[in-house]
Amino acid sequence: MENQLHRPVLVVDFGAQYAQLIARRVREARIYSEVIPHTATPAEIAAKQPAALILSGGPSSVYEDGAPSLDPEVLQLGIPVFGICYGFQAMTHALGGTVGKTGIREYGRTPLNLVADGGITHRELESTHMVWMSHGDSVTAAPDGFTVTATTEGAPVAAFECAAKQMAGVQYHPEVLHSPHGQEILVRFLTEIAGIPQDWTPANIAEELVDKVRQQIGEHGRAICGLSGGVDSAVAAALVQRAIGDRLTCVFVDHGLLRAGEREQVERDFVAATGAKLVTADEVDNFMRKLAGVTEPEAKRKAIGAEFIRSFERAVAGVLEDAPAGSTVEYLVQGTLYPDVVESGEGSGTATIKSHHNVGGLPDDVEFTLVEPLRLLFKDEVRAVGRELGLPEEIVGRQPFPGPGLGIRIIGEVTPERLEILRAADLIARTELTNAGLDNTIWQCPVVLLADVRSVGVQGDGRTYGHPVVLRPVTSEDAMTADWTRIPYDVLEKISTRITNEVDGINRVVLDVTSKPPGTIEWE
Numbered sequence: 001m002e003n004q005l006h007r008p009v010l011v012v013d014f015g016a017q018y019a020q021l022i023a024r025r026v027r028e029a030r031i032y033s034e035v036i037p038h039t040a041t042p043a044e045i046a047a048k049q050p051a052a053l054i055l056s057g058g059p060s061s062v063y064e065d066g067a068p069s070l071d072p073e074v075l076q077l078g079i080p081v082f083g084i085c086y087g088f089q090a091m092t093h094a095l096g097g098t099v100g101k102t103g104i105r106e107y108g109r110t111p112l113n114l115v116a117d118g119g120i121t122h123r124e125l126e127s128t129h130m131v132w133m134s135h136g137d138s139v140t141a142a143p144d145g146f147t148v149t150a151t152t153e154g155a156p157v158a159a160f161e162c163a164a165k166q167m168a169g170v171q172y173h174p175e176v177l178h179s180p181h182g183q184e185i186l187v188r189f190l191t192e193i194a195g196i197p198q199d200w201t202p203a204n205i206a207e208e209l210v211d212k213v214r215q216q217i218g219e220h221g222r223a224i225c226g227l228s229g230g231v232d233s234a235v236a237a238a239l240v241q242r243a244i245g246d247r248l249t250c251v252f253v254d255h256g257l258l259r260a261g262e263r264e265q266v267e268r269d270f271v272a273a274t275g276a277k278l279v280t281a282d283e284v285d286n287f288m289r290k291l292a293g294v295t296e297p298e299a300k301r302k303a304i305g306a307e308f309i310r311s312f313e314r315a316v317a318g319v320l321e322d323a324p325a326g327s328t329v330e331y332l333v334q335g336t337l338y339p340d341v342v343e344s345g346e347g348s349g350t351a352t353i354k355s356h357h358n359v360g361g362l363p364d365d366v367e368f369t370l371v372e373p374l375r376l377l378f379k380d381e382v383r384a385v386g387r388e389l390g391l392p393e394e395i396v397g398r399q400p401f402p403g404p405g406l407g408i409r410i411i412g413e414v415t416p417e418r419l420e421i422l423r424a425a426d427l428i429a430r431t432e433l434t435n436a437g438l439d440n441t442i443w444q445c446p447v448v449l450l451a452d453v454r455s456v457g458v459q460g461d462g463r464t465y466g467h468p469v470v471l472r473p474v475t476s477e478d479a480m481t482a483d484w485t486r487i488p489y490d491v492l493e494k495i496s497t498r499i500t501n502e503v504d505g506i507n508r509v510v511l512d513v514t515s516k517p518p519g520t521i522e523w524e
């Protein structure tokens, strides 16, 4: 089947915001998992040959009109099943147990009491421990053949299992960190009741993905990949390179908005680690011309985006000139990740697109087939695969950096002189944060040059009239929301002292203490 690497544990999404999180937890246990909609038919589910099903939570009551229901046939497929919250109730209902309105709603951290020895899933845990609950209805009688393994004040049946049927379920949410034993319970179900091996390891993932790319591109196909310097495109390119060697050409556009050392890092470290064929397009002057006089953030982003496409186009034309006569490039490598696939509601598979739909403006007569080797992976898995492929830590451990680069971190017009100043300040901040061991605490720390603001200072014996820079350290899980990071004062002091001493033109360092929302991470 398309894209199938291991037999998946399918998380049936009953409309909970937790389905993706459950899939992540399963993968953390080194077992492959995918999310599918609850509308999938028993035949579609069987066709995926799942190793197990996990029925997710959902917002509804099984008695509500229009509540997503579980086709009882799904439970007759001989596939091990684990139900969570609403999925637990739907499973009970379909197997002939009873779901009742107890009138007690449980929400938040709730004490769970084990029944007898807790069965396979809950054995050897404290007889009362905390779990995270969020439900109105409750299971009041387990289906025939099932053993009740735990209970709470509001849920007479808070967990059950039947090893013979390879089924179990819990009323609470084992996937959230507020259920401290949750992961253990999921793993016990998956390994001991469902008998699934924990072999979804970075080495296996890398090997299978390389094989798949080889199959997709074949013996003769050619591909290009735009490298951004970021983790995803680097790992995608490394996988494709492993599969097709120098029939892949990587294109790196140097737009002059990069941070200190970035171009060299890609040219040296990436190429050294992968042996990939790399074309660097030196486009600094073109970008500077397009950015002259532009100050409005959206206008800047548009100018940078448009010029990026022109640069990429020119570079692709160059790649074709160098290839043997008659060659064409049919494939475009993209670093699409699994959360993007789930969020766009897409299934697996590959799409042929006009490249301008994706890259944003290649000529109409150039059509590429997409190669998306990472479309089944989460970010941490991408990093693990990158390490497996021998990419250096400076690349796989990189914090996010926006496509428009330093262009959107200069408030005001972007000029070569201002870029020089910002690059120097940014390098100091990054170096000191790394030296303080904070790289894994911080999601990213933009340094922003307030080029249109001037401030008075005193340095040496004289008055200065320079610019402030802003430090914007944030902590985040996904960049959708973020908090400002509480960096130790001594580290802030070091950064501030070094920047004001070493970077001409900057006489003030300020700290951004705004969360997102209301502030975005970047200033423009």
Ligand code: XMP
Binding pocket: 400, 401, 402, 403, 404, 444, 479, 480, 516, 519, 520, 521, 522, 523
């Ligand atoms: P905001 O500023 O929207 O940023 O809170 C959220 C995350 O996205 C990054 N970012 C971008 N990444 N192209 C990118 O590839 C862009 O145009 C862009 N703008 C913001 C930002 O660094 C943060 O991680």
